[in-house]
Amino acid sequence: MSDVRYTKDHEWIRLEGGIGVVGITDYAQNALGDVVFVEVPEAGKTLAAGGEAGVIESVKAASELYSPVSGEVVEGNAALDGDPALVNSAPTGDGWIFKVKLSKPDEVAALMSEADYKAFVEGLD
Amino acid sequence: MTAPETLLTTPLHGLHRELGAEFGGFAGYDMPIRYPAGIMAEHLHCRASAALFDVSHMGQVLVKGPGVIEALERLVPGDIEALKVGRQRYTLFTNAHGGIMDDLMVTRRESDLYVVVNAGCKSGDLAHMQAHMPPGTVVMLDDRALVALQGPKAVDVIARLDPHIGAMPFMSARELTLGGIDCWVSRSGYTGEDGVEISVPAEHAETLARLLLAQPEVMPAGLGARDSLRLEAGLCLYGADLDENTTPVEAGLTWTIGKRRKLEGGFLGAEPILEQLFAGPRRIRVGIRPEGKAPARAHTIIVDETSNEIGEITSGGFGPSVGGPVAMGYVTPDYADDGTAIGLVIRGKVHPARIAPLPFVPKGWK
Numbered sequence: 001m002s003d004v005r006y007t008k009d010h011e012w013i014r015l016e017g018g019i020g021v022v023g024i025t026d027y028a029q030n031a032l033g034d035v036v037f038v039e040v041p042e043a044g045k046t047l048a049a050g051g052e053a054g055v056i057e058s059v060k061a062a063s064e065l066y067s068p069v070s071g072e073v074v075e076g077n078a079a080l081d082g083d084p085a086l087v088n089s090a091p092t093g094d095g096w097i098f099k100v101k102l103s104k105p106d107e108v109a110a111l112m113s114e115a116d117y118k119a120f121v122e123g124l125d
Numbered sequence: 126m127t128a129p130e131t132l133l134t135t136p137l138h139g140l141h142r143e144l145g146a147e148f149g150g151f152a153g154y155d156m157p158i159r160y161p162a163g164i165m166a167e168h169l170h171c172r173a174s175a176a177l178f179d180v181s182h183m184g185q186v187l188v189k190g191p192g193v194i195e196a197l198e199r200l201v202p203g204d205i206e207a208l209k210v211g212r213q214r215y216t217l218f219t220n221a222h223g224g225i226m227d228d229l230m231v232t233r234r235e236s237d238l239y240v241v242v243n244a245g246c247k248s249g250d251l252a253h254m255q256a257h258m259p260p261g262t263v264v265m266l267d268d269r270a271l272v273a274l275q276g277p278k279a280v281d282v283i284a285r286l287d288p289h290i291g292a293m294p295f296m297s298a299r300e301l302t303l304g305g306i307d308c309w310v311s312r313s314g315y316t317g318e319d320g321v322e323i324s325v326p327a328e329h330a331e332t333l334a335r336l337l338l339a340q341p342e343v344m345p346a347g348l349g350a351r352d353s354l355r356l357e358a359g360l361c362l363y364g365a366d367l368d369e370n371t372t373p374v375e376a377g378l379t380w381t382i383g384k385r386r387k388l389e390g391g392f393l394g395a396e397p398i399l400e401q402l403f404a405g406p407r408r409i410r411v412g413i414r415p416e417g418k419a420p421a422r423a424h425t426i427i428v429d430e431t432s433n434e435i436g437e438i439t440s441g442g443f444g445p446s447v448g449g450p451v452a453m454g455y456v457t458p459d460y461a462d463d464g465t466a467i468g469l470v471i472r473g474k475v476h477p478a479r480i481a482p483l484p485f486v487p488k489g490w491k
Contacts, residue, residue: 033349034165036443037418037450039472055472057420059164059443060349081418 004092005068005108006117009050012092013068013100015108020069023096024056024087027121032058035087038065040076041098047071049107054097056087069107071100135181136270136330144345152244154182157347167346168353168445171316172489175276176346177337184247185269185324188254189237190262197231197238200257202373202392204383208233213296213311216381217373218250223394223401224369225376226253228361232298232311239298239309241271241322243363270330275320275354277489278342283310283321285340295319295490304336316351317358318489357444357451359412359483365423366410366439366453372398375406375455377483408436409461412483413452413469417476420450421469427456428468428475435460435467444485451485452478 004014010028013020029035037057047053047067054065054076076098080086086095102108112120132155141148146157157179159167170176188197194205203216210233218226227246232239242250247265254263274282283290287301290310298311306329314320325333337343352362361367367376372394379402386392390399415421420443427436441452452469460467463482468475 033159034163034445037420039419057443059168059353059445060158062420062422084418 004114005111006114006120007066007068007111008120009066011066011068013108013111018102018105019074020071020100020102020108021096022053022068022098022100024065024091025117025121026091029088029091029095032056032060032063034059035084038077038080038084038087038097040078040080041073043073043075045073047073047100049104065097067100068111069100069102070104071102073098074101075099133182135179136327137179137181137272137334140331140334141179141345146345146347149348151348152182154244156182157345159347159349160345162344164347164349164353165445167344167350170344171276171318171346171350171354172446172486173276174344175274175279175282175320175340175342176316176350177334177343178273178275178346178348178351179270179334180273180322181270181330182244183271184242184244184250185266185271186240186242186247186251186254187237187264187266188240188258188262189264190259192259193238193262196258196262197254198386199392200253201229201231202382202386202395202398203231204385205231205233205238207383207385210235211297211299213298213313217378218253219373219392219394219398220369221393222369223372223397225363225367225371225373226250226369228363228367230311230313234298239324245364266324268327269324270327271322271324272330272334272337273314273316273320273322274337274343275314275316275318276342277319279318279320280312282337282340282342286336290321303333306333308333314490315358315360316354317360317484317486318354319491353442353445356440356442356453357446357485358488359453359485361410361453362440371455372401372406374398374401375408375410377410405458407457408455409458410439410453410455411461412481412485413438413441413454413467413478414481414485415450415452415469415476415478418449419471419476421452421471421476421478425452425454426470427454427460428470429460430466430468432468432475438469447485451481453483456480
């Protein structure tokens with residue numbers, strides 16, 4: 001079983017100890033199209049589950065990025081400043097967006113499993 | 126996904142679907158926004174080679190009969206009388222207050238005027254023309270499609286099909302036979318590149334589009350790329366950069382007012398427009414280069430160094446050929462000089478930017 005969880009807003013979160021790595025899904029990057037700018041949250045910023053964490057701009061439009069969980073940002077992905085297209089080419093790898101120290105670890109259990117998310121996305125098409 | 130019933134489709138809708146287009150509603154039509162290659166690739170391909178756009182949603186109108194040139198000149202500030210047969214001109218429908226009702230292309234032909242207007246304005250434009258022109262002289266061509274082949278290799282592609290294109294200067298038009306199909310072709314476009322717009326009977330549109338797409342230089346491009354291309358080229362989008370409260374002088378389109386028309390007037394809104402030409406506009410369209418990487422979209426507020434509002438962005442985004450954000454908007458004349466430092470309020474924060482010359486890319490047409 002994968003330890004990755006998903007939101008209805010198409011973010012994923014992968015737990016590494018008490019730290020969650022967050023990005024957007026392949027479905028989301030495909031829907032956005034060419035990503036040209038990512039406003040990543042700065043370290044120290046406090047986020048609420050479902051609250052705004054940053055902005056992803058594609059050639060087409062700006063889209064808000066929401067945090068799947070509550071906590072404090074420990075790192076934003078600095079590589080996205082020089083190469084925002086990493087979100088397109090590696091959305092679940094090098095294109096991760098921020099790392100967050102979870103303040104309410106229980107929130108993760110309420111998120112979708114990979115199978116649930118897959119079914120959710122299929123229902124959208 | 127099927128189009129909602131309320132949206133109209135063009136004769137090429139099935140082909141777009143087959144090509145894997147992502148659709149979006151635009152001016153009442155279900156139009157391809159992008160194909161699988163994506164807006165960035167489509168945009169760059171157009172600048173480097175040739176891209177095919179479906180612009181069948183635009184209105185094609187024929188104006189024919191005695192007195193139509195004089196009558197059309199009462200609606201537009203362009204010199205239509207001086208237009209030679211086979212030549213085309215960009216002009217504007219103005220209203221009584223000097224605002225712009227639409228922008229359009231007029232081509233003078235042997236026995237009529239061929240007019241192309243924007244999709245979102247076409248029913249209003251038709252009513253406007255019919256109300257001001259002799260009865261029975263204005264007819265919407267509902268049975269034709271319109272495609273644009275744009276890019277530095279577009280004319281090479283057309284020349285392979287009909288060599289007569291070689292003798293056509295930019296902003297001229299004539300009949301060409303492309304793959305056995307009689308088409309009305311103008312050497313023009315709205316991407317900043319050389320290219321053609323091809324009016325084709327609706328029943329032959331798909332055959333023609335497939336023929337063009339089969340050429341090695343050509344790939345399909347959607348309205349997403351069309352928008353970023355025209356923005357980089359400094360070309361106005363009606364409804365964004367131009368509207369009924371914007372005058373040609375404010376929009377930087379004074380060049381569309383013919384010399385004779387400036388002296389004689391005689392078009393809707395001539396008095397306020399000619400007065401503004403003399404006195405200067407209260408705001409003016411400019412190019413804007415954000416200094417950071419964040420794109421500034423339409424409706425972004427423009428401020429001065431002390432955060433006073435001095436204008437608004439009307440078109441903005443990422444310019445794939447420029448490799449960074451670009452925008453157009455209106456500012457008060459004090460801030461309109463190239464290089465002037467301004468601020469853009471993006472998501473509540475002021476980002477530095479500068480007024481920049483238009484276009485953002487060198488013009489590609491000859």
